[in-house]
Amino acid sequence: MPRIAWWQSGIVYQVYPRSFQDSNGDGVGDLIGIRNRLDHLKWLGVDALWISPFFPSPMADFGYDVQDYCGVDPLFGTLDDFDALVAKAHGKGLKVILDFVPNHTSDQHPWLVESRSSRHNPKRDWYIWRDPKPDGSPPNNWVSHFGGSAWQLDEATGQYYYHAFLKEQPDLDWRNPEVQSAMHDTLRFWMNRGVDGFRVDVIWLMIKDRELRDNPINPAWHEGMPDIQRVLPVHTADQPEVHEVIRGLRRVVDEYDDRVLIGEIYLPVDRLVTYYGEDLTGTHLPFNFQLILAQWKADVVASLITEYEAALPPGGWPNWVLGNHDQPRIAARVGAAQARVAAMLLLTLRGTPTIYYGDELGLSSVAIPPEAAQDPWEKNEPGRGFSRDPERTPMQWDETENAGFTTGRPWLPLSDDHTAQNVDRMREDETSILWLYRRLVALRREKASFSIGDFRLLTQSGDVLVFQRLYRDERFIVALNMSSRAATVAIPEMENGGAIRLSTSLSREAEHVSATLVLDADEGLVIEPA
Numbered sequence: 001m002p003r004i005a006w007w008q009s010g011i012v013y014q015v016y017p018r019s020f021q022d023s024n025g026d027g028v029g030d031l032i033g034i035r036n037r038l039d040h041l042k043w044l045g046v047d048a049l050w051i052s053p054f055f056p057s058p059m060a061d062f063g064y065d066v067q068d069y070c071g072v073d074p075l076f077g078t079l080d081d082f083d084a085l086v087a088k089a090h091g092k093g094l095k096v097i098l099d100f101v102p103n104h105t106s107d108q109h110p111w112l113v114e115s116r117s118s119r120h121n122p123k124r125d126w127y128i129w130r131d132p133k134p135d136g137s138p139p140n141n142w143v144s145h146f147g148g149s150a151w152q153l154d155e156a157t158g159q160y161y162y163h164a165f166l167k168e169q170p171d172l173d174w175r176n177p178e179v180q181s182a183m184h185d186t187l188r189f190w191m192n193r194g195v196d197g198f199r200v201d202v203i204w205l206m207i208k209d210r211e212l213r214d215n216p217i218n219p220a221w222h223e224g225m226p227d228i229q230r231v232l233p234v235h236t237a238d239q240p241e242v243h244e245v246i247r248g249l250r251r252v253v254d255e256y257d258d259r260v261l262i263g264e265i266y267l268p269v270d271r272l273v274t275y276y277g278e279d280l281t282g283t284h285l286p287f288n289f290q291l292i293l294a295q296w297k298a299d300v301v302a303s304l305i306t307e308y309e310a311a312l313p314p315g316g317w318p319n320w321v322l323g324n325h326d327q328p329r330i331a332a333r334v335g336a337a338q339a340r341v342a343a344m345l346l347l348t349l350r351g352t353p354t355i356y357y358g359d360e361l362g363l364s365s366v367a368i369p370p371e372a373a374q375d376p377w378e379k380n381e382p383g384r385g386f387s388r389d390p391e392r393t394p395m396q397w398d399e400t401e402n403a404g405f406t407t408g409r410p411w412l413p414l415s416d417d418h419t420a421q422n423v424d425r426m427r428e429d430e431t432s433i434l435w436l437y438r439r440l441v442a443l444r445r446e447k448a449s450f451s452i453g454d455f456r457l458l459t460q461s462g463d464v465l466v467f468q469r470l471y472r473d474e475r476f477i478v479a480l481n482m483s484s485r486a487a488t489v490a491i492p493e494m495e496n497g498g499a500i501r502l503s504t505s506l507s508r509e510a511e512h513v514s515a516t517l518v519l520d521a522d523e524g525l526v527i528e529p530a
């Protein structure tokens with residue numbers, strides 16, 4: 001039996017550092033704050049925290065514009081704070097995963113400052129510079145993810161540089177071995193400090209077409225869609241040569257024991273799974289965002305699970321993500337009742353689950369008045385519904401002012417119901433979604449069927465999805481009603497009935513059920529067959 005790595009059996013929890021816990025009253029979360037809240041993660045029972053960027057940054061894209069890959073922004077603390085956080089996390093048996101942003105730097109990064117200083121600067125070709133077209137316009141039709149042309153003219157040297165995101169986020173040229181080697185060293189810098197792995201930002205965008213050919217126009221584009229979708233990313237994403245670059249990152253990670261490489265990838269499943277790499281030499285976990293993107297319907301979810309399972313390469317370890325700092329929260333997408341069903345799905349599927357901070361409280365989309373908007377995407381394409389602020393609001397800890405997040409003015413508003421929807425209050429209510437998360441995590445830890453066992457889809461009938469998890473002699477059945485109507489489903493694999501191990505309402509445990517299972521509206525059950 002192959003050794004199971006921690007990132008296979010474990011559960012990842014994403015912390016958005018601006019919003020987790022402020023320790024100095026400036027209204028923005030920080031590393032000391034995270035350290036002070038590690039007990040929440042222990043109480044929940046997760047294994048690892050992934051911290052979104054805290055590196056020195058002008059914060060044009062809230063830290064995804066890195067000015068120094070080997071430091072801590074003063075807003076978040078110091079390197080000593082970081083070391084103390086890692087030490088404390090490790091002391092509690094928690095792994096620490098960093099956010100590595102290799103595709104682009106900040107335009108304030110010394111490399112870009114040098115690169116733009118002259119056409120002949122040795123770092124000129126660390127970035128992607130091109131001459132304007134004869135009429136002075138950008139070299140091609142590539143569009144930025146945050147709207148507008150992806151090319152920025154540098155008046156002084158008369159050339160454009162490419163930026164997949166903001167103009168303040170120039171793309172590095174990863175075809176350049178000097179870039180590769182400098183960035184590899186930054187990975188070593190953090191692993192030498194004890195970091196257990198990396199989530200790699202936009203890994204599938206790291207290589208672009210060498211000839212910079214125009215992207216084809218998207219015939220399906222309409223006004224409701226973001227600017228970036230005007231063109232199809234044929235020459236800007238998922239280029240074959242990216243896999244060699246990823247192999248390079250993996251080799252560096254493999255210089256150290258037991259580290260994990262996770263890739264942020266938004267691609268259809270057949271493309272996504274190529275990011276395990278040939279002979280699994282790519283990312284350990286290419287993030288699987290299907291539960292975020294798919295329609296919340298039992299038949300859709302059933303087929304995406306089977307298709308994903310079937311597409312995995314031999315030995316490739318699955319993973320599931322329900323939310324992150326770029327996507328509307330699960331409770332906003334499916335409603336409060338289904339958010340509980342979604343939690344049960346996430347934590348009973350085969351593959352490493354990633355929980356987004358605050359989803360364990362059932363946080364939903366927080367209304368952000370226009371004058372409070374922070375997200376640069378919202379500022380570039382205002383009022384079009386693309387803002388990521390609603391899912392980045394402060395964590396809600398207790399009933400005190402600002403829910404215990406800060407003694408200052410929070411950088412984004414809290415949700416209105418924070419006096420009820422907070423960790424303290426919900427810990428007192430053993431039927432809360434917070435307790436559901438905790439119980440699901442505990443079950444996953446206790447029963448190998450869930451963490452490392454096999455998966456079998458049993459049936460999908462109407463709004464109900466039923467699957468089995470099994471390991472050696474252990475068998476569990478998970479039945480999820482993905483609608484707000486009660487439903488009945490026949491489960492022949494439970495011919496002698498079974499005992500409910502866990503219910504989304506947390507009120508039916510130990511009840512016996514028959515093979516003709518009746519599910520309440522929005523109910524999920526984990527059953528141990530008799």
Ligand code: NOJ
Binds near residue numbers: 326
């Ligand atoms: C993906 C990150 O998750 C997102 O927040 C960021 O804006 C872009 N990459 C650019 O780094």
